[in-house]
Every structure is written in C-alpha cells, then in structure tokens.
Amino acid sequence: MREEYQSTTFNFRRLIKIGAIAIITLVVVWLQPITYENIDAGNVGIKINLYGTDRGVDNITIVTGRVWYNTWTTKIVEFPTYTQSVDYDPFVITTRDAAEFNVDPKLNYHVNPAMVPQIYRQYRKPLSEIEQQFMRNTIYDAYRIVANSFSSDSVMSNREQFENRIQTMLAKNLAKDGFVYDQLTSAITPPASLRQMIDEKNASIQARLKAENEAKQARAEAEVMKAKADGEATAMLVRARAEAEANRLRQQSLTPLLVQMRLIEKWNGQLPTYGTIPALFKDLSKEK
Template sequence: MITSLFVIGTVLIVFLYYRANWTSIRSSASVFASSKFWIGIFILITGFIISSIQPFNMERVDAGHVGIKVNLTGDNRGVSKFEYKTGWVIYNTWISKLYEFPTFQQHIDYPEQQVITKGGFSATIKPSFNYSLKPGDVGDMFQNLRLGIKEIEQQWLQTAIVGTVNDVANKWAVDDIFNQREKFESDIVAEANKRVAKWFTISQLRTNIIPPAALQQSIEAKTKAIQEVQVAENQRLVAIAEGDRKIAQARADSAAQVIAAAGEAEAIRRKQVSLNSTYIDYLKIQKWDGKLPQVQTGNGGLILNLDKRND
C-alpha cells in the first residue's frame, strides 16, 4: 500500500509541477527543448524508482489476530526484540517483519501417517483437529520457534500431534482401538494438550484411523459371525414363540371340544330322563297319519285290511 501511495504522490507532484511551469515550457521553441520539461520527467522517473525500492509497508492486523513486529537487526534480532501490534501497522521491511497469529479456533487436516499399535500392528491415520493459540503466549512461542503460524502448523505442531497419536496407540490393542474409538481419541487429546499446553489448546481431534487389510478382513468376518449368531438366536426365539402359540391354540381347541362334548352328553342325559313311555306313545300318535297297516298272514293266507269298515 505504501508503494501505491508513493506512485500516486509522484504523479501528483509531476502534474502540479507541469501546471505551474506550463507557460514557460510552451514559450520555448520546442517543448522538448525546455529544461523544465525534462526536470518533470526526472521527478517522475525518480519517484517510480523510489516507489519500487522503498522499504516501508503498511498492513492491518485483523480482529481475532495478534500481530508481532520483529526487529531483524541487532545482536538478538528476531528473538527478544518484538512488539505486539493491532490495527494498521507501518514498518520498515529492511529492518523489521510483521507476523500475524490467529487467536480464534483453526481447523487443520494432516496427510496420512503410519502408527504402530500395541502388539506391533501397523495402522494408517489421517488426523484432523481444531486448535487455538493462547494470545498472551504468542510472543514466547515466537521466541522459541521463530516461525509463522503456517510453518508451525506443518512442522512443530504436526510432529507433536503425530508423535502423540503414535505414543498413545502403542498402549492400545488394535481391537480396543476400534471398539472404543471415542475413549482412544479422548486419551490422545488429553496427552496432546499436555505436550502443547504452553502455547496451544487442542480439541475435536479425529484420528480417522484405518486398520491394516488383514485386520480389516478379520473384523468384517467377526462382525459377520456375530450377525449370523444374532439371526439364528432371533429365529430360535421366533420358533419358540410359534410353538407356544400352537400349544395354546391346541389347548383352546381341546377345551372347546371338551365343553361341547360335555354339553352334548348333558343334553342326551336330560332327553333320556324325559323319555318315559307315555311321552313316547304321545310322539307316536303325533306322527300317525290315520291309516291302519295291512297285514298278510303266513303260508299264503288271507290279507287283512284293517282300514275297511263294515257297512
């Protein structure tokens, strides 16, 4: 931005110079023959040269950031001579440098790394996490690391996080890692915060751990076996329930038949009690149609017609 201001200032000065001396320049036999014309050109060229090599720069330290202006000269350059800055900052790039460090949460993803778990199994991780800097300790961090935040992320912080994951994984068996991943990653966060607590706070860490191919197949086979056992157990329970239902249904049908038979027996008993000889004769009379039977005697005898009456 300072360079742009120098260029604009140079052009403005040249413009004002020509405006003030234009009458004198025009009065010459030729514009190019006027010394004042070439003085203006000299001022313009000189201004452009100064603009291109001038060492000053102006930057704004945004909200949520800590700015550190570091001296690049002296016996303790870049180590002990620094100043905290906020807002717009003008500095000489030849003798100082401005670093910005964000103090709000940042997210970072690291590339795949190999770690060794308990028992010597190798696994692949691709850690991702959030971190935040402690604003009051940024100067101390810079004194020790002498790097910008991006360099710190890819060097010191990456080494600390990957080393923590590796050390914690060495204490966990592979099966336990995948069966208790939340606890495994919680242990990593706790250990990481012990190691970087001086300057950083780590949170929301995910290892995205991938087991080796042989172990992956073993886990899938184990999961499949467990599922098959669960299916068989469910089928057994269904069969038991179906058998109990059929038994209950059979009992209900048998009870119904017993009740029906008992009712029928009782009905027969009552009919037998009520069937005396008088009642039977009465039923015969009720069913007689008024015709007497015709009877033939034996040995080709006479046929008696009881229905005919003598006149």
C-alpha cells in the first residue's frame, strides 16, 4: 500500500515537473526576442541598435530581404523607395501686388535609398508624417518665395515660367534631405476680380481678332471685285479698240475707184438724180 502511494506521488510530481517545463518553454518561446522582418522590393529597411556602445542612430545599417534581429536590442524601420503621390490641402499665396491665389498642389516623389539613414536621423518620424510636415512646408515656401517676385498679371500670362521656377526650387530643396522630385501638379485659382479682368481681356482680344479677320476678308473681296472690274474694263477697251481699228481699215479701203465700182454695181440703168446719190453712198457705208 505504501509502495503504491509512493509511486502515485512520484508520477504526480513528474507530471507537475513536465507541465512546468512545458509552460516555461512556451513562455520563453512566446517572449523570446528573436524574430524576422521581410523588406519587400521597392522598400529599404534600416537596422538600429538600441543598446550597447554603438546604440542609437549613429549605428544604422541598410538592410533588404529577410532580416533576423533581436527585438529587445534592435529596431527595424522600413521606408518605401517607389514613387509616392501626395495630394495636399489647398493653401493661399500672395503675389508682389498683394493678390491672393489659391493653390491645390499634388506632388509625386520617391526616396533616395542611399539617404534613408540620414532621413531617419534627421526626422525620426514615419514617412507619412514627414510628407505632411517638412515636405508640405517646403512646397509652401517654394510657392510663397516665387509668388513674391511675380505680379498677379504676370502669374497668369507667364504661367509656365512661374511653375518652372517653383519646380526648380522644390527639386533642389527636397534633394538635400533625400527626397527625389518627380512631378508637381498645380491647380492655381486667381482672385475673382482678376478672373473677371482676364475674361474681359480675352473677350476684347477675340473681338479684335474677329474684326481684323472681317476687315481682311472685306479687303480680299474688294480686291477680287476690283480685279474682276479691271478685267471687264480691259476686255471692253480691247473690243472698242478692235472695232475702231476695223472701222479705220474699212475707211482706208474705200478708195475712189472702189466707190465708183460700187456705184456702178448699184446703178439701175437710170441717170442718178440729186435725191438718189445720197442713198447710194448710204448703201456703201452699210457694207463697211
């Protein structure tokens, strides 16, 4: 009986020991700091030591692919390097003559992989926060500085030059901090009063162009009519000259001998009287 009791006690203690070991093993596995991170294509990761003599942002390593690390002593921060598109809220800028323009910008950019450690050292924030703070301020400053060198009229009449200067300044300022400028889309809206002036100016230009075109068309039609009239007058003159020349030739052809022959042809055998002679000459003149 005593032996059975001792055997039962031993088995019970053994089960408790096994259970304790299992629980401790599970806790250790659950709490162990070793894990991994997959750095996908189009992204760059940096591994930061949190403890030791090399701790902090001064010891940052760029990593890619699958990275094993100790979560107690190491931190992995991932930055996308593919093109990002950010649509910012509109803001107001002021030109040299104090006109206010609304700007609704949209920026496309990507991160320079080689400068990811510098970006983290400088900002210590996720990329989404950097976009809405540093990058937004950089865009606003570029618009503000360039707008101060333009008048309200010149902004609209030199829109391409205005935006080129903004893009040049923006690309330069972003590149210093590791961000590569790709494209900036600007929706610039002028004040209502300036918009009305522009519309009236455009309408005036259109009216002037229309009047000039109508005047050119009228001159062209007048030239056509003049050319036609000149042609008709020339033709009439040619015909008149031809007819006059024909009459002259006919007059020259009426020699005295020819007149006598024609009178003989017209004679009816009777002696002419005073009244019949003019009639004979009249008949001769009809033959010319």
